[in-house]
Amino acid sequence: MTDMGIATTTRTQPLAAPVRTASMYTTAMEVATRxxxxxxxxPQLLVMSLASGTIFVVLFRYIFGGAIDFGRVPYVDFLIPGMVMTSVLIAAPGTAVGVAEDGEHGFYDRLRSLPVPHIALLSGRALGESVIVAWSVAITAAIGFAVGFRLHGSVAEALAAYALCVVCGFAFIWMFICVGLVAGNAQSAQGISTVAYPLIFISSAYVPVGTMPGWMRVMAEHQPVTVMCNAVRSLALGDPALAGLAHTTTYWVTLSLLWSAGIVALFAPLAIALYRRGT
Structure with missing residues (x-):
């Protein structure tokens, strides 16, 4: 008998690129829901958001409020719109810490192996954080009413002011996502996030910029938090003149939206680049 050899040919097929099966919307919603x-x-996060909002409002309302005579309106009516607006920046460092913690625990490493758009992963994070910002804004506003704040504008203007705070918060979230991706750990993220405090205090959030020294006034007038506070205050008071502002409400709101769009345009691509760099 003759052994008959059977020749076998093995063809090596190139590995196909992973197919992205999940849509951007689905991916973003899953990350936000998580x-x-x-x-x-x-529960401690919910309690802390309530406590921090209460502490800041009470300190400024009752410690500084008696020493500041704004003239046109009670100081509490000038203060609270600025407090509500800056609450988005006070809450936002939690975004940086959360992003850094997810990076430390390998959450992003697992996500990178999934067939999903990378931009959707970060967009979902920003969307979820925006819901938390909306909660913080609502809490601060409620505390403001409790300590004596009263609207001078219409209900529609008040709702527009609330929506504007959330939009501005969404923009700043992208900045803090970048901070979390750069920091690498929660402690560093918390420390780097303190860069937001000069933006908060060197602004029109708590006092008119005209009361500041000349060099500080220039800085305060040309930064986004002042513009955003002026917009929210104009809507809440119904008349920018009551806050000592020269321009119209439309001017301040439009400028705030432009600032928000610019912040997103700068930091969203940067966040995506930082995320991809980790692959």
Missing amino acids: LLRKYLRS
């Missing part, structure tokens, strides 16, 4: 579930399962 973040909100994590937030709701941590």
Whole structure:
């Protein structure tokens, strides 16, 4: 008998690129939902957001309020719109810490292996954080009413002011996502996030910029928080003149939206680049 050899040929096929099966919308919503579930399962986070908002409002309302005579309106009516607007920056460092913690625990490493758009992963984070910002803004506004703030504008203007705060918060979230991706750990992220405080205090949030020294006034007048506070205050008071502002409400709102768009245009691509760099 003759052994008959059977020749076999093995063809090596090139590995196909992973197919992105999940849409951007689905991916973003899943990431946002995961973040909100994590937030709701941590009662201490809800308590801290309430406590921090109360502390800041009470300190400025009752410690500084008696020493400041604004003239046109009670100081509390000038203060609270600025407090509501800056609450988005006071809450936003939590974004940087959360992003850094997810990086430390390998969450992003697992996501990179999935066939999903990278931009959707960060967009979902920003969307979930925006819901948390909306909660913080609502809490601060409620505390403001409790300590004596009263609207001078219409209900529609008040709702527009609330929506503007959330939009501005969404813009700043992208900045803090970048901070979290750069920091590498929660402690560093918390420390780097303190760069937001000069923006908060060197602004029109708590006092008119005209009361500041000349060099500081220039800085305060040409930064986004002042513009955003002026817009929210104009809507809440119904008349920018009551806040000592020369321009119209439309001017301040438009400028705030332009600032927000510019911040997103700068930091969203940077966040995506930082995320991809980690692959």
